[in-house]
Amino acid sequence: MSTEIDTELAVLLDVGSAWAKASIIGRVRGRWRLVTHVAQPTAWGAAELRTAILERMTRAVDPRLAGRLPDLLASANRIECHTARRPGRLAVVAVSRELSGSAARRAAEAAGWQIVEHVTLDDGRSLADRLARLQAVETDAWLVAGGFDGVRSPRAMEAAALVASARRRGGAPVVWAGSDVLAEDVRDLFEPDTVGTVANPRPDARRDDAAPLRDHLQRLLRSVVAREDETHLSAIAMPRAVGVLAAGSGLRVLAVDIGARTGISALAEPDGQVVSRIHGGGGLSGLGAVPGAASRVSRLAGDAGDEAAVADLLQTLRARPASLPLTVEELSATHVAARVQLAALLEDASLGPLDLVIGAGATISCAPTPAQSARILVEGVRPLGVTQLAIDPAALLGPLGSLPDDEIGEGTALLAEDLLVPLGTSVVCRGGDPGRVAMRITVHRPGWPPIAPIELRTGQLQVVPLGRGQEAELTIEPGDGVSLGATRRSPRIQARATGGAVGLILDARGVPIVLPKRGDDRRAVQAGWRDTLGREGPPGVERVA
Amino acid sequence: MSVVHRIRLPVGAAPMVEVGHRVEPAEVLATRRPAGPGETLPVSVRLQCSPDEAAEHLRVLPGSTLDAGTVLARRGDREVRVGHACLFLAYDRDDGTALIAPLLGSEPIVGHVRGEVTEVDPDGIEIRVGGALVSGVGGSGNAVHGQLRVVVHEPAEELRAGAIDVSATGRILVGGSRASAETLTRARAMGVAGIVLGGVLDKELRDFEATQRRRRQVGGPDASFAVLLVEGFGKVGLDPALFAWFRANDGKLASLFGDSARLYVYDADPPPARRALPRPGDRVIAHRRPFAGMTGELVRVLDGSHAAPSGVAARAGLVRFDDGLTAIVALANLEATEPAPSG
Numbered sequence: 001m002s003t004e005i006d007t008e009l010a011v012l013l014d015v016g017s018a019w020a021k022a023s024i025i026g027r028v029r030g031r032w033r034l035v036t037h038v039a040q041p042t043a044w045g046a047a048e049l050r051t052a053i054l055e056r057m058t059r060a061v062d063p064r065l066a067g068r069l070p071d072l073l074a075s076a077n078r079i080e081c082h083t084a085r086r087p088g089r090l091a092v093v094a095v096s097r098e099l100s101g102s103a104a105r106r107a108a109e110a111a112g113w114q115i116v117e118h119v120t121l122d123d124g125r126s127l128a129d130r131l132a133r134l135q136a137v138e139t140d141a142w143l144v145a146g147g148f149d150g151v152r153s154p155r156a157m158e159a160a161a162l163v164a165s166a167r168r169r170g171g172a173p174v175v176w177a178g179s180d181v182l183a184e185d186v187r188d189l190f191e192p193d194t195v196g197t198v199a200n201p202r203p204d205a206r207r208d209d210a211a212p213l214r215d216h217l218q219r220l221l222r223s224v225v226a227r228e229d230e231t232h233l234s235a236i237a238m239p240r241a242v243g244v245l246a247a248g249s250g251l252r253v254l255a256v257d258i259g260a261r262t263g264i265s266a267l268a269e270p271d272g273q274v275v276s277r278i279h280g281g282g283g284l285s286g287l288g289a290v291p292g293a294a295s296r297v298s299r300l301a302g303d304a305g306d307e308a309a310v311a312d313l314l315q316t317l318r319a320r321p322a323s324l325p326l327t328v329e330e331l332s333a334t335h336v337a338a339r340v341q342l343a344a345l346l347e348d349a350s351l352g353p354l355d356l357v358i359g360a361g362a363t364i365s366c367a368p369t370p371a372q373s374a375r376i377l378v379e380g381v382r383p384l385g386v387t388q389l390a391i392d393p394a395a396l397l398g399p400l401g402s403l404p405d406d407e408i409g410e411g412t413a414l415l416a417e418d419l420l421v422p423l424g425t426s427v428v429c430r431g432g433d434p435g436r437v438a439m440r441i442t443v444h445r446p447g448w449p450p451i452a453p454i455e456l457r458t459g460q461l462q463v464v465p466l467g468r469g470q471e472a473e474l475t476i477e478p479g480d481g482v483s484l485g486a487t488r489r490s491p492r493i494q495a496r497a498t499g500g501a502v503g504l505i506l507d508a509r510g511v512p513i514v515l516p517k518r519g520d521d522r523r524a525v526q527a528g529w530r531d532t533l534g535r536e537g538p539p540g541v542e543r544v545a
Numbered sequence: 546m547s548v549v550h551r552i553r554l555p556v557g558a559a560p561m562v563e564v565g566h567r568v569e570p571a572e573v574l575a576t577r578r579p580a581g582p583g584e585t586l587p588v589s590v591r592l593q594c595s596p597d598e599a600a601e602h603l604r605v606l607p608g609s610t611l612d613a614g615t616v617l618a619r620r621g622d623r624e625v626r627v628g629h630a631c632l633f634l635a636y637d638r639d640d641g642t643a644l645i646a647p648l649l650g651s652e653p654i655v656g657h658v659r660g661e662v663t664e665v666d667p668d669g670i671e672i673r674v675g676g677a678l679v680s681g682v683g684g685s686g687n688a689v690h691g692q693l694r695v696v697v698h699e700p701a702e703e704l705r706a707g708a709i710d711v712s713a714t715g716r717i718l719v720g721g722s723r724a725s726a727e728t729l730t731r732a733r734a735m736g737v738a739g740i741v742l743g744g745v746l747d748k749e750l751r752d753f754e755a756t757q758r759r760r761r762q763v764g765g766p767d768a769s770f771a772v773l774l775v776e777g778f779g780k781v782g783l784d785p786a787l788f789a790w791f792r793a794n795d796g797k798l799a800s801l802f803g804d805s806a807r808l809y810v811y812d813a814d815p816p817p818a819r820r821a822l823p824r825p826g827d828r829v830i831a832h833r834r835p836f837a838g839m840t841g842e843l844v845r846v847l848d849g850s851h852a853a854p855s856g857v858a859a860r861a862g863l864v865r866f867d868d869g870l871t872a873i874v875a876l877a878n879l880e881a882t883e884p885a886p887s888g
Contacts, residue, residue: 040860044821048822135556135557136555155635165608168556188606189607308746308747315683320777324878326835326855326857326878327853328854328856
């Protein structure tokens with residue numbers, strides 16, 4: 001005689017520009033748990049996603065529920081976030097490529113805009129060519145920058161006049177981020193209410209403060225492009241969830257997501273305050289347009305093939321973003337591309353010491369092995385000090401962050417056991433002389449036989465097994481000239497490490513990582529690091545490279 | 546079959562067609578007056594005052610378009626007029642000069658498409674094109690038109706420089722799996738309008754583009770030339786069914802838009818269609834290494850996920866490729882190719 005049972009389900013959906021991820025959570029023995037997770041190319045459509053979910057659930061749930069699954073799924077609460085339907089297009093006009101142009105471009109990209117035209121008065125083009133380009137561009141907004149504050153720079157006015165002559169009357173809004181004393185003159189060049197003025201990102205030759213411009217452009221992007229309910233946008237939702245996680249745990253958390261089109265970072269303080277960035281061209285598909293990227297990826301990967309092969313791959317990531325790397329070489333290049341984009345995403349961010357780094361997005365969180373996920377995070381972020389690493393493989397953070405404010409905390413608490421998969425803890429230092437001891441680390445693991453202090457030399461990487469749920473006390477003695485980020489009063493640093501799928505990663509490769517110049521040496525070093533992170537060692541045996 | 550093609554008009558362009566107008570590829574749809582090289586115009590000297598004071602006497606704002614003879618600045622009975630239509634771009638308070646960009650003579654904006662005008666607005670012109678559309682994954686160059694000509698014998702054959710001769714002038718050539726930078730350079734030099742390829746090495750395409758940029762910079766002829774990639778980057782052959790379709794339409798007029806990766810072929814039946822998520826029994830084409838451009842039949846979809854040699858686990862299917870190889874391929878890397886509807 002079968003007993004009638006019942007359950008409740010909810011569908012957490014994260015629809016990206018290339019892949020859609022669906023997680024089914026259900027009440028299991030009184031607790032909400034992740035039942036199954038499905039990811040597929042977005043182009044396959046909602047019907048196929050539903051079919052795949054039902055197939056997975058049939059295998060995962062109590063057989064007595066099998067016949068009712070379609071009804072249960074149809075009545076399930078649906079919590080969804082998605083990537084913006086289209087990127088915001090911005091034309092940037094500035095006086096100099098190195099100063100105002102570079103600051104404006106970086107701020108715009110960090111705010112999530114796609115730069116469709118970038119003109120500077122020293123870009124080597126003729127005036128006629130610049131005008132022709134600007135007159136032909138299709139854009140959602142214009143950004144004009146140039147001149148130091150307090151200076152009436154004629155070149156800055158010329159940049160603004162270029163836009164005034166190339167812009168269609170009544171067309172896209174204009175942002176002036178140049179000399180403060182020219183703001184009124186620039187406003188006069190356009191019809192009323194066209195120009196928004198924001199603090200100069202290069203107020204003088206020495207200062208560079210792009211934050212006000214970035215914030216202004218983020219708001220403008222939302223008003224111009226993302227007219228839909230913005231809490232359901234991944235770029236808004238994911239940081240909201242991270243903020244709640246940080247507030248709930250009292251940790252300083254950085255979450256990063258390298259998607260197909262955009263890159264997102266969210267730095268959350270223990271009080272829940274979040275600073276997030278969306279890099280418009282920061283996804284995997286953006287690297288194909290970056291000059292020299294193929295050479296860089298080929299060099300950093302070591303095992304991804306020559307520059308020409310990597311160049312083809314980077315273009316393929318743009319042309320067919322939903323396709324998958326099937327060969328070892330393509331996977332390696334894809335992971336390095338993610339690391340490069342991650343480093344670019346965080347280039348201007350002053351991260352400071354982090355307690356937890358979370359990797360989201362399929363490339364990082366669904367890498368074939370946890371070691372590969374950890375490597376992308378450790379080498380892309382370079383978190384100085386002692387930092388926990390985790391991934392969001394079920395893509396739950398985005399949908400949870402799209403809930404109303406008062407429900408996000410409840411959602412993350414209910415799914416605490418399934419939300420993140422811990423990879424372990426990294427200890428990253430910088431400085432020190434090559435070949436000399438960078439850190440001496442004593443690892444105390446309750447229940448494990450004591451091991452001798454580990455001496456890690458500059459340039460070395462070592463992994464100490466520390467499983468999920470395990471903790472260790474660390475005593476770290478940095479060598480001369482070596483820093484773990486925070487200022488210290490004692491020659492010894494005490495820290496706590498938590499375990500995970502990879503373990504305790506001791507990393508004295510510096511920030512940034514310096515690679516040997518000779519190709520053979522470089523490949524040998526990279527292979528050593530890869531093996532160290534990827535090798536499955538017997539319990540208690542350290543792996544070192 | 547028809548598709549709507551939009552031609553964006555630059556600011557200041559004047560449309561010369563109306564809704565309902567039937568246009569040919571070489572027809573001028575609008576005209577524009579491009580700006581010429583910048584010129585400086587002495588202002589303070591002519592007004593006989595200091596550069597700073599002259600700034601107060603400017604009568605127009607930077608960014609304005611001025612007709613010939615417009616007063617740029619006036620001080621008492623002294624004035625500075627522009628000699629020809631121009632854009633006023635800046636006034637330099639250091640030397641008292643104005644930067645202007647004269648507007649040159651009218652230049653035609655050619656549509657490069659055949660069809661009927663369905664909408665005209667200041668931003669652009671929409672044309673309903675009566676023809677088949679082939680969309681690619683990448684491309685390069687401007688809009689061109691010409692007769693299609695298939696110049697390789699097999700879809701996987703590389704287009705060699707030697708295959709291009711004077712008879713290819715003004716044509717859009719259909720190559721196979723690749724063309725080197727040397728071949729592209731020769732094609733352009735021979736007056737070829739454009740090339741359609743299964744794939745091309747990104748590095749070679751960039752090398753070719755860099756050559757063209759340098760050529761323009763030193764004042765070389767600015768002939769139009771476009772490249773369309775249909776399947777992917779690298780050495781990737783055309784889908785045999787699509788190749789057969791090209792052969793069936795050899796000699797027909799076509800319009801190629803390299804930058805937007807589009808090709809219209811006039812008076813042609815629709816090309817073989819593509820569909821994401823193939824089903825067992827479908828003809829498929831694979832993307833990405835190691836099967837890029839290979840075609841075959843999807844025999845069955847495997848239960849659960851399958852890990853590729855890279856370790857990436859995903860839904861996958863067993864594919865029997867046309868060359869006899871049978872392999873398991875992630876479904877995300879396959880597209881179903883559907884036969885062209887018979888005309």
